[in-house]
Each structure stands twice: as structure tokens, then as C-alpha cells.
Amino acid sequence: MKLHLFYPTKQQKTIKNMKLLVCISHVPDTTSKINFTEGDTKFDTNGVQYVINPHDEYCLTRALWFKEKQGASITVITVGTQLVEPTLRKALAIGADDAIRVDAEPKEAFFVAQQIADVAKKEGYNLILTGRESIDYNGGMVPGFLAASLNYNFVNACIGVEIEGQNVTATREIDGGSEVLATTLPIVLAGQKGIVEEKDLRIPNMRGIMMARQKPLKVVPAIEVILNSTTVGFEKLPLKSACKLVSPDNIDELINLLHTEAKVI
Amino acid sequence: MSVLVFAETSEGQYKKVAFEATSYGAKVAELLQTNLVALSINAKDASQLSTYGATKILNVKNEKLTSFNAKAFAEVVSQVAKSEAATVVIIDSSSNGLYLAPLVAFKLQAALASNVVGIPSTTNPFVVKRKAFSNKAFCLTALSTSVKVIGLAKNAFGIFENTVETTLADFNPALSDADFGVSSKQIIKTSGKVSIADADIVVSAGRGLKGPENWGMIEELAQVLGAATACSKPVSDLDWRDHAEHVGQTGKQVAANLYIAIGISGAIQHLAGINSSKVKVVINTDPEAPFFKAADYGIVGDAFEVVPKLVEKLKIFKQNNA
Ligand SMILES: Cc1cc2nc3c(=O)[nH]c(=O)nc-3n(C[C@H](O)[C@H](O)[C@H](O)COP(=O)(O)OP(=O)(O)OC[C@H]3O[C@@H](n4cnc5c(N)ncnc54)[C@H](O)[C@@H]3O)c2cc1C
Ligand SMILES: Nc1ncnc2c1ncn2[C@@H]1O[C@H](COP(=O)(O)O)[C@@H](O)[C@H]1O
Numbered sequence: 124m125k126l127h128l129f130y131p132t133k134q135q136k137t138i139k140n141m142k143l144l145v146c147i148s149h150v151p152d153t154t155s156k157i158n159f160t161e162g163d164t165k166f167d168t169n170g171v172q173y174v175i176n177p178h179d180e181y182c183l184t185r186a187l188w189f190k191e192k193q194g195a196s197i198t199v200i201t202v203g204t205q206l207v208e209p210t211l212r213k214a215l216a217i218g219a220d221d222a223i224r225v226d227a228e229p230k231e232a233f234f235v236a237q238q239i240a241d242v243a244k245k246e247g248y249n250l251i252l253t254g255r256e257s258i259d260y261n262g263g264m265v266p267g268f269l270a271a272s273l274n275y276n277f278v279n280a281c282i283g284v285e286i287e288g289q290n291v292t293a294t295r296e297i298d299g300g301s302e303v304l305a306t307t308l309p310i311v312l313a314g315q316k317g318i319v320e321e322k323d324l325r326i327p328n329m330r331g332i333m334m335a336r337q338k339p340l341k342v343v344p345a346i347e348v349i350l351n352s353t354t355v356g357f358e359k360l361p362l363k364s365a366c367k368l369v370s371p372d373n374i375d376e377l378i379n380l381l382h383t384e385a386k387v388i
Numbered sequence: 389m390s391v392l393v394f395a396e397t398s399e400g401q402y403k404k405v406a407f408e409a410t411s412y413g414a415k416v417a418e419l420l421q422t423n424l425v426a427l428s429i430n431a432k433d434a435s436q437l438s439t440y441g442a443t444k445i446l447n448v449k450n451e452k453l454t455s456f457n458a459k460a461f462a463e464v465v466s467q468v469a470k471s472e473a474a475t476v477v478i479i480d481s482s483s484n485g486l487y488l489a490p491l492v493a494f495k496l497q498a499a500l501a502s503n504v505v506g507i508p509s510t511t512n513p514f515v516v517k518r519k520a521f522s523n524k525a526f527c528l529t530a531l532s533t534s535v536k537v538i539g540l541a542k543n544a545f546g547i548f549e550n551t552v553e554t555t556l557a558d559f560n561p562a563l564s565d566a567d568f569g570v571s572s573k574q575i576i577k578t579s580g581k582v583s584i585a586d587a588d589i590v591v592s593a594g595r596g597l598k599g600p601e602n603w604g605m606i607e608e609l610a611q612v613l614g615a616a617t618a619c620s621k622p623v624s625d626l627d628w629r630d631h632a633e634h635v636g637q638t639g640k641q642v643a644a645n646l647y648i649a650i651g652i653s654g655a656i657q658h659l660a661g662i663n664s665s666k667v668k669v670v671i672n673t674d675p676e677a678p679f680f681k682a683a684d685y686g687i688v689g690d691a692f693e694v695v696p697k698l699v700e701k702l703k704i705f706k707q708n709n710a
Contacts (some may be wrong), residue, residue, distance in 0.1 A: 153637055153657045157524045177638045232490075233499065258637055258660075260520050260527065262502050267490025276569045277458065279487040282631070296632065297483045297575070299583030306570040316638050321625045351499035355515060356528040360663065366670070366680045371689030374701045377669070380685055382705070385667045387589070387646040388613065 141195035141286070143186045144248040146239055146265065147214055148176040148229075148257040149207040159357040166357070175210055178254025182314040184324055185284065186252055187218045193286070196220050198248070202229045202238045208340065215335035216327030222338065227345035230353070232260075236268035237348045243273055249308040255280050255315040266313035276310040282317030390425045391417040392474035393442070394465050394492075396482060400432035404547070404586065405480035407440050409540050411548040413478045414441025415507050416538075420476065427468045427559070429453050429461065438554035440547070444472075446559040452568070455575070456484045460567040462491035467561050469496055469535065477537045482585060489539045499531040502539035505664075522637045522660035541664065542585070543643035578632060587616035589646045590665070592635055594620035594658075596651020596672065596691060600628035605695045606650065612702045618642065620652050636661035651691045654679025671695065 151157070151171045158167040175183070189195045199214040201207045202225040211222040225238040243251060251273075256263035263279075270277030276291070278284075282301060283294035289307045296317070312318075327335070369377045381388045393413035395406035410426055417424040426442035428434050434447040448464055465488070469477050477496065479489045481503065493500035503519040505526065513530045519541055520527040584590055591610040597603065603617075610617045617633060624634035635642055637660040647665040651672060652658060659682050662668065670683040671694050680686050687694055 151521075153522070153660070157521045159525075258522050261518075261522065263486055264490045264493075264500055264502055267487070268494055271491055271494035277491070278570060279458070280483060292573075295483070295487075298585035299581075300575060300577040300632070302572055303574040303576070304570050305573050316634070317631050321621075351533050352501065352529050352531045354527055355513075355530045357520075358517070358526040358528070360523075360525060363682070363684075366683045366686045368680075368686050368688065371687050371694050371697075374687075374694070374697050377685060377687065377698070378701055378705050381646070381667070381669070382709075385646070385684065387667050388702075388705075 141189060141193060141250060142246070142248045143189060143195050143197045144239075144243060144246070144251045145179065145183050145186050145197060145199045145214070145219065146251065146253040146269075147179045147183070147199050147201045147210060148254060148259075148265075149173050149201060149203055149210040150176045150257055150259045153177070153258065157359070159359070163357045164355070173207075173210060175213060176254050176257050178256065178258075178315045180324060181316055181318050182252035182254060182312075183214055183217055183219065184319045185314060187325065188319070189250070189286070190218070198223060198246070200225070200239055200242060202227055202235045202345070204228060211340060212335050213327060215338045215340070216331040217325045218331065220338065222340040224340065224342050225345050226342050231350055232262045232264035233268055233351040234348045236265050236272055238345055239265070239269055240272035241346050242343065243269075249310075250286070251275070251309075251311045253311065253313050255313050263313075266311055270311035273309070273311070276306045277313075278304055278306065278310065279313045281312045281314045284312055284314075284318065389420075389422050390472045390474050391420060391422060391476045391478065392425045392427060392465075392469050392472055393478040394480070394485075394488070395426045395428045395431070395437055395442075396480055396484060397428055397431045400430055402428070402431065402436060403480075403482065405482050405485070405542060406437075407547045408543070408545055409478050409480045410437050410440040410442055411550070412507070412540055412545045414548075414550055416476055416478070417441075419507060419511060425468070425472045425474065427465060429464065435554065435556055439549055439551050441550040441552055443552055443554055445554055445556045447556070448559050448561060450561070450563075452563065455572045457568060457570065457572070458484070458487045458491055459569060460563055461488055462495055463563060463567050464561040465492045466495035468559055475535055477535065479537065479539055481539055481542045485539065489537055493537040496535045496537065497533065498535035498537045499533040500537040500539065501529050501531055503541045504538050505541050505544040519664060522657075523641070523663035524660060541643065542641075543645070543666075544664070578630070582610075582614065582616040584616045584618055584633070584635070584640050584642060587644055589613045589615035589648070590618050590635075590642050590644045591615045591648045591650070592618035592620070592652060593623070593650040593691075594652030595622050596653075597623075602692075603629070605699065609648070609695055609699050609702070612699055612706060615648075620658050649679055649683070650695060652679060653677050654682055
């Protein structure tokens with residue numbers, strides 16, 4: 124099975140005024156050591172590098188393809204404090220046209236979705252791309268909440284999308300395969316790898332970085348939202364006992380251990 | 389008041405996650421001193437759920453709901469939640485469950501906790517433990533709305549038999565065209581294979597295998613074990629294997645009972661996808677490979693020698709233990 128089915132082709136019709144919003148979550152770099160402070164109630168940001176959430180990066184690249192092949196404007200949005208601005212600038216350097224920062228600590232998914240929905244209601248985007256999940260809290264909740272708040276169509280775990288006129292063909296990953304869905308704009312798509320391939324990801328070049336400095340980054344105040352949930356603490360993974368080594372000449376022992384000790388075969 | 393579990397079916401049969409979610413629901417209902425209601429859509433034999441502690445089972449029979457439709461299913465679940473006065477709604481973490489849960493929570497004005505790994509540690513405040521930071525830690529979340537939706541992580545709780553007396557009834561949801569704004573055109577199955585999501589055992593291989601032509605022995609090992617096959621990210625980036633097999637932070641999450649990693653170094657991003665698997669085995673030529681720190685059992689050796697031997701010995705083992 125190949126998932127290259129829905130790559131853009133030249134003959135596709137252009138949609139005038141396609142307005143895209145790409146939601147960017149600012150997350151610890153994947154190699155970051157995860158530690159907590161204040162009696163395991165706070166995430167320790169000491170020495171942590173932040174990056175664009177990998178799933179959002181695939182979506183941003185897909186948005187650029189729409190722009191290049193079909194014509195579109197791309198806005199990126201983040202709900203976060205001033206600390207997230209370098210991440211937004213990076214998205215601008217990769218090719219987004221403008222950026223919006225909703226000035227608030229992203230405390231929980233419902234709160235974040237409400238902030239984005241509020242901006243989207245005012246601006247009227249017809250295609251909103253988010254990542255499948257943020258790799259920090261792994262909620263996978265913002266996209267669904269956002270679609271529901273806006274009453275837009277919604278496709279989760281999206282690995283392919285094509286748009287013609289108002290019609291959207293999207294492919295989502297399912298357990299043991301994929302599913303092709305038909306729907307219409309406006310829509311929220313929660314994307315992941317597959318929506319573009321790894322090799323197609325864009326790295327900001329010097330010109331992009333220079334241009335990003337001139338691009339608009341608007342800061343808007345947060346609307347009031349009653350929080351649905353709060354993080355009250357963290358726990359690290361329990362310590363693991365050492366790996367039992369088995370000699371390559373004694374495969375029977377491995378089978379025996381898996382059968383009698385681990386009881387998994 | 390009640391606890392509601394959405395018990396997922398596929399072609400009329402309950403999925404394994406449905407039994408796990410129901411077992412979990414029974415425990416939460418006990419904690420809250422209330423009843424467990426199970427909802428299924430187009431189940432052929434809904435009474436099966438009484439084995440796992442559901443005191444009331446509602447089955448929806450509706451042709452329009454033959455294939456999964458997130459918005460329409462969310463409408464059904466929330467209608468049942470309201471009519472049963474459910475204060476806790478439990479949804480599994482299959483690809484459909486993950487799609488469904490936020491839509492249900494929104495309709496019920498409920499807080500959602502996804503990736504939940506255990507029963508609430510306290511019910512007032514209502515605190516649950518969730519996987520976070522790509523399985524590198526847990527986070528404790530307090531839900532403050534009157535109705536709560538729990539997304540139960542796969543293979544985190546287990547399946548427990550607890551046969552109870554059950555009432556069985558049909559439920560007729562009111563659905564409108566607006567609930568079908570997204571429609572299914574085609575389902576493409578990775579044919580004849582165990583999917584990573586459903587597998588108890590996963591056999592995974594990495595760049596150490598040198599090229600796609602060497603996957604025959606991996607397939608064979610998987611077949612002997614009734615396992616799904618998986619791979620590391622570079623392997624799918626190089627197109628040696630399909631994307632759907634890519635495991636890790638940016639790929640699939642594997643919560644299997646046994647994960648066998650062959651020729652995979654054990655980079656942190658790969659481990660992020662398998663931390664919630666129960667038993668891990670590594671086969672790697674390099675004793676310094678980081679995977680040995682994460683594994684329970686390991687063989688320092690060449691995959692091209694070890695794997696064929698393992699296949700052969702397992703065949704014998706399977707014959708003797710059939
Ligand atoms: C943002 C980001 C996200 C990422 N997400 C993921 C992810 O989701 N999943 C993922 O897997 N990776 C991910 N990666 C990549 C990850 O960092 C590693 O590069 C990758 O996991 C390495 O794959 P590998 O172990 O197959 O290959 P290698 O690192 O090349 O390791 C090959 C291993 O095979 C062993 N070997 C060689 N020959 C043999 C033999 N004959 N027999 C046995 N063993 C042998 C070697 O000793 C070595 O340990 C991500 C990286 C980034 C930056
Ligand atoms: N603070 C945020 N600002 C903007 N977008 C976000 C934020 N948090 C999450 N998102 C988007 O929602 C997706 C899923 O995030 P989550 O629900 O947190 O797992 C991410 O990939 C982003 O696209």
C-alpha cells in the first residue's frame with residue numbers, strides 16, 4: 124500500500140482565496156530530558172530546547188504546497204507566552220505569510236481550542252491544519268475541540284488531502300489500513316507524517332529567515348475561558364531492572380525466559 | 389447517575405479494546421457506587437458485554453452507522469450519555485476512539501482526559517493518570533466539569549471477567565443529515581496481516597537490516613509468533629517498508645505485551661513509541677546500543693544469524709506447546 128495517492132498535480136483547479144490556518148504547538152525538542160521540579164508539580168524547562176511540534180511541521184509543509192500549486196494565504200497561530208515567538212518566526216521563515224500569537228499560557232486543550240476558534244471565527248479560514256497530537260502532553264484533543272467549536276467538518280490522523288472547489292478528499296490512518304473520506308470546506312484536519320513525507324519537509328534558508336523578520340506577527344489578548352481540567356502533578360516512569368543478556372548460541376534460553384518468566388509467548 | 393462505556397465493534401464483532409474499556413468501566417462504576425451502562429453500535433451479540441460487568445447494555449441498530457462516522461457516533465454517544473445521566477463516559481484509544489472522544493466531550497460540555505492508564509486516584513477531585521511526554525512520564529490531571537470523558541490508553545488496564553446480570557435494550561438515536569458531513573468512500577486494508585494496533589506481539593526491525601530485501605526473516609518471525617511487523621523511522625523514510633509500520637514519537641504507539649526490536653539502535657524517539665509495551669527484547673550487534681538500557685531481554689549478536697535460528701527454535705516450541 125502506498126500513501127502517495129493524493130499528492131498535488133498540476134491539473135488541479137485553483138481555488139481563489141483559500142485561507143489556511145496552521146496551528147503550531149511549541150514543544151520540547153524530542154531529545155530533551157524530561158524532569159520535574161517543585162515536588163513533581165512543574166515541568167522543568169531548564170536546558171530544554173523548543174521546536175515546532177513535528178506533526179505540525181508536516182502540516183505546514185502541506186499548506187505550502189497548497190499555496191504554491193493552488194494559491195492560498197497561510198497564517199500560523201500559537202497560543203502561548205512571548206517565549207513561543209522564535210517558534211512562530213521559524214514557521215514564517217519556512218514560508219507562512221503571517222503569524223498570530225494569542226497571549227496566554229496554554230493551560231489545557233479546551234482553553235487552547237477556544238482561543239483558536241475565537242480567532243478563526245473572526246478571520247474565516249476555510250482550511251485549518253493542526254497536528255495529530257502535541258508530543259509534550261500528547262493530548263490529541265485540540266483539533267476535535269476546535270472543529271466542534273467552529274462546527275466545521277473534521278478529519279483526524281490525516282495522511283493525505285486534496286481539495287477541488289469546495290470538495291475535500293482526505294485519507295485518515297485507521298488501525299490496520301487507511302480510509303478515504305469525502306467532505307467539504309470549511310474543515311479542520313489533524314495531520315501527521317504522510318500528509319507529506321519526511322524528505323519534503325522544508326528547512327528555513329537564509330532568505331526565508333531574513334524575510335520572516337519583516338512578516339507580521341500579531342499578538343492578540345486571550346478570551347476568558349473557564350478551565351475544564353488542571354495538571355496537578357507529574358510522575359516519572361518507574362525504574363527498570365537491568366536487561367538480561369542471553370548468548371546468541373543459546374536461543375532456547377530466550378524462548379524459555381519469554382515463556383516461563385515473562386509469560387508473553 | 390451512571391458510568392457509560394462506548395464498546396467498539398468492527399463488522400458487528402466487539403474489538404478487544406471494547407472488553408478492556410468495559411472492564412475498566414466496571415471498576416470506575418464500583419468506585420463511584422453506580423451502574424455501568426455499555427453502548428454498542430450494530431453489535432451482533434451485545435449480551436457478550438455482561439461478562440465484563442455491564443449491568444445495562446444498549447445496542448443501536450442503524451444501517452447508516454455500519455461504518456464508523458465520528459460526528460454521527462459522537463451524537464449517538466452523547467444522546468445515550470444524557471438519557472442515562474452518565475457522569476463518566478469511557479472511550480477506547482483505537483484510531484476511531486481517538487477521533488471520537490473530543491467530539492463527545494464537546495457535546496457533553498465535559499472535560500476530556502486522553503491516554504488514561506488507570507482508575508481515578510481520587511474521585512473528588514477527580515484525578516486521573518495519563519501518559520505524557522511521548523511515554524517518558526505521566527501527568528496527573530484533575531477534571532473539574534460535572535461530566536467527564538476518559539480516553540483509556542490501550543493495554544493499560546487489562547481485561548477482567550466479572551459476569552453480572554444485565555438488561556439488554558435497543559436505543560434509537562435521532563440523527564440528522566448534518567451528522568454525516570464527512571462520509572467514508574473507501575477502506576484500504578493492509579491485507580492479511582495483524583495490525584500493530586491489535587497485536588499482542590510486535591516484531592520490529594531497523595536500519596541494521598541493511599535493505600528491504602532482508603525482511604523475509606522478519607516476516608517469518610512475525611508469522612510464527614502471530615505478530616505484527618513494524619520498523620524504525622529511517623526504514624520507512626527510505627521506503628524499505630510502508631509508513632504504517634513506522635513506530636515511535638512521530639509514528640505508531642505500540643502498547644503490546646511483547647516488542648522485539650531487531651537492528652534498531654534505540655534512539656529516544658523510537659523508544660517513545662514503545663515505552664508502554666510490557667516486555668521488550670533487543671537483538672543488536674552493538675552491546676553499546678541504547679536499546680539495551682530499555683529492554684528486558686537482549687542478545688548481542690548478528691540479526692542475520694540470530695533471527696533464522698530464533699524462527700527455527702520457535703517453530704519447534706510452538707509445535708510442542710500447541
Ligand atoms: C523529530 C524526530 C522524530 C523522530 N521520530 C522517530 C520515530 O518516531 N521513530 C523512530 O524510529 N525514529 C525516529 N526518529 C529517528 C531516530 O532519532 C533514529 O534516527 C532512528 O530511530 C534510528 O533508526 P534505526 O535504529 O533503525 O537505525 P540506526 O540508528 O542506524 O541503528 C541501526 C542499528 O542496527 C544495529 N545493527 C547493524 N547491523 C546489525 C546486524 N547485522 N544485526 C543486528 N543489529 C545490527 C546497529 O548496531 C545499530 O544499533 C526521529 C528523529 C527526530 C529528529
Ligand atoms: N498552544 C497551542 N497553540 C496552537 N496550536 C496548538 C496548541 N496546542 C496544540 N495545538 C495544535 O493542536 C494539535 C494537537 O495538540 P494536542 O491536542 O495538544 O495534542 C497540535 O499539533 C497543534 O497543531
